[in-house]
Structure formats: structure tokens, C-alpha cells
Amino acid sequence: MAVRHTLNLWRQELGEAPDSVWQQTELHVLILADNGLTVLPPEIGQLHQLNTLDLGHNALTSVPEELGRLTGLSGCLYLHDNQLTQLPDCLGNLARLRYLNVGENSLTALPESIGGMSGLIELRAQHNRLTTLPDAIGRLRSLRELWLRGNAIEHLPTSAADLHELRHLDLRENSLHAVPESLAGLPRLRQIDLRSNHLGHLPDWLALMPSLEKLDLRWNEVDPSLPLISELERRGCVVLT
Structure with a gap:
């Protein structure tokens, strides 16, 4: 059985994720929820083996285009309870993703590229605009x-x-x-x-x-x-x- 590498940094009051996180390219699950994060670096695109990514309950105002490189995401992507006003077109690259939560933001529209997320089983976009x-x-x-x-x-x-x-x-x-x-x-x-x-x-x-x-x-x-x-x-x- 393959080993699943998980890094759980939930509610650590980080403010900013340490650079060492983006160097752990073997990660399958990364949890950075509830840390007051305001920005994500482009280095997030290096985590090619990620299956699940939790960025919920932060203060993100945008998502980097490099997120679209994580084409191995086939579990869950949590972006809920942030300050997002729009989602990048790169999300359409995540064709294997099964669960997407973008609720509790300030989105006025979902991108047309969302149609590329053909593996989605559940989409949560509650409490937006x-x-x-x-x-x-x-x-x-x-x-x-x-x-x-x-x-x-x-x-x-x-x-x-x-x-x-x-x-x-x-x-x-x-x-x-x-x-x-x-x-x-x-x-x-x-x-x-x-x-x-x-x-x-x-x-x-x-x-x-x-x-x-x-x-x-x-x-x-x-x-x-x-x-x-x-x-x-x-x-x-x-x-x-």
C-alpha cells in the first residue's frame, strides 16, 4: 500500500506559510486552514502529487494561477471562508477534482472554465454574490x-x-x-x-x-x-x- 504523506498545519496562526511547505513535493494532503493567510506564493504549483488541499478559513483575496498546475488533485479543494471576489481560469485544469468548496466568499460569478472540472461530484458555492x-x-x-x-x-x-x-x-x-x-x-x-x-x-x-x-x-x-x-x-x- 502506498504511503500517503500528509501535512496538517490547521490553526497554527501562521499568517504566512513557511517556505519549507512548498519544498515537500511528496505531499498528498496539505491542510493550511484557519491560519490568517492573505497570499499564496507561486511555489504552490510545485506540489504535483497533492490529492487534497485545504485553504479554508483564511483571508485570501486571490488564488495564484499556479494552482492550475496541481492536476493531480482528485480529492478535495477547500477555498471557503476567504475574501475571494473571483476565481482564476486555471481551476478548469483540475479535471480530476471531485469536491470543490468556494462558499463564504464574495464571488459575483464563477468562471466559464469551471466546465473543465469534469470530475466534480460536489460543488459548494453558498453565501456568495x-x-x-x-x-x-x-x-x-x-x-x-x-x-x-x-x-x-x-x-x-x-x-x-x-x-x-x-x-x-x-x-x-x-x-x-x-x-x-x-x-x-x-x-x-x-x-x-x-x-x-x-x-x-x-x-x-x-x-x-x-x-x-x-x-x-x-x-x-x-x-x-x-x-x-x-x-x-x-x-x-x-x-x-
């Missing part, structure tokens, strides 16, 4: 979970209809006035969280979604006596109003 997603989101054909809570999303692109593996969609606390039509044909979508939007109408196609098990509509203006809701409940879907 997103109003929509890039068209390239539809290229994430392996995506099973999409977390978008606490943004300002008004609609989803039509390409979201290509997310055929999607099981869980969290759109709580956004600016939706209608249930996104691009969800209509998603065959494996089981749970949709639409709490705290501006919904007043439900489309009839919701009753035709073959795998829907839970639909959360609380804190909207939806009439709980709608026949559609009764139909969903009749076939076993839990509807919360």
Missing part, C-alpha cells in the same frame, strides 16, 4: 450535489438541464421568481431546497420528475392547497410549505 451560473456548468456531467444557498440567483442557465447525475440542489435564500425550467428533465434529482425565494407559482412538470423525494418551499408565496402539491405527496414526495 452570484446572480446566475456560467453556461459551462452543464459540462459537469458527474455532478451530484450543487449547493448555492445564500446568493442572489435569479435564474439558472439552460445548460443546467445537462446535469443528469444531479441528486441534491440547494437554492435556498436566493432571488428566484420561478422554479428554473432547466430542472424539468433531470432524471435523478431527489431533493430541491427552494426556501426563502420569491416563488408564487409552481410548474406542472414538477409532478413528472421521476426521482423527486423532497421539495422544500417554505418562506415563499406558494399556496399549500395547490393540486400539484397534493399530487407530489400522493406519489411519495415530501413537500414542505
Whole structure:
């Protein structure tokens, strides 16, 4: 069994990662979370064997392009709870990555290059300033979970209809006035969280979604006596109003 090299520097009050970190090119897991980091050096691109990288809970305002050299990342990349206003296009090089967390930042958009992250199974972008997603989101054909809570999303692109593996969609606390039509044909979508939007109408196609098990509509203006809701409940879907 291969030895997995891990360096855990969680909550060490570093302020800046020591140069010796970037010289450990055998690392598979690097944890630098909660250290008050404000910048990452380009030398991070030397860690070609990294599988998982945790940079969450810092004060990063940008991510270096050299991050895109870490094409061996096939586990998790944590960038949540920083001060990022945009993500670099180089993230699209991480085609093997399975989990990406960019929540709790100040992102107003996700880059089109995110479509290159074809291995993603879970994407978390909650609590940012997103109003929509890039068209390239539809290229994430392996995506099973999409977390978008606490943004300002008004609609989803039509390409979201290509997310055929999607099981869980969290759109709580956004600016939706209608249930996104691009969800209509998603065959494996089981749970949709639409709490705290501006919904007043439900489309009839919701009753035709073959795998829907839970639909959360609380804190909207939806009439709980709608026949559609009764139909969903009749076939076993839990509807919360």
C-alpha cells in the first residue's frame, strides 16, 4: 500500500506559510486552514502529487494561477471562508477534482472554465454574490450535489438541464421568481431546497420528475392547497410549505 504523506498545519496562526511547505513535493494532503493567510506564493504549483488541499478559513483575496498546475488533485479543494471576489481560469485544469468548496466568499460569478472540472461530484458555492451560473456548468456531467444557498440567483442557465447525475440542489435564500425550467428533465434529482425565494407559482412538470423525494418551499408565496402539491405527496414526495 502506498504511503500517503500528509501535512496538517490547521490553526497554527501562521499568517504566512513557511517556505519549507512548498519544498515537500511528496505531499498528498496539505491542510493550511484557519491560519490568517492573505497570499499564496507561486511555489504552490510545485506540489504535483497533492490529492487534497485545504485553504479554508483564511483571508485570501486571490488564488495564484499556479494552482492550475496541481492536476493531480482528485480529492478535495477547500477555498471557503476567504475574501475571494473571483476565481482564476486555471481551476478548469483540475479535471480530476471531485469536491470543490468556494462558499463564504464574495464571488459575483464563477468562471466559464469551471466546465473543465469534469470530475466534480460536489460543488459548494453558498453565501456568495452570484446572480446566475456560467453556461459551462452543464459540462459537469458527474455532478451530484450543487449547493448555492445564500446568493442572489435569479435564474439558472439552460445548460443546467445537462446535469443528469444531479441528486441534491440547494437554492435556498436566493432571488428566484420561478422554479428554473432547466430542472424539468433531470432524471435523478431527489431533493430541491427552494426556501426563502420569491416563488408564487409552481410548474406542472414538477409532478413528472421521476426521482423527486423532497421539495422544500417554505418562506415563499406558494399556496399549500395547490393540486400539484397534493399530487407530489400522493406519489411519495415530501413537500414542505
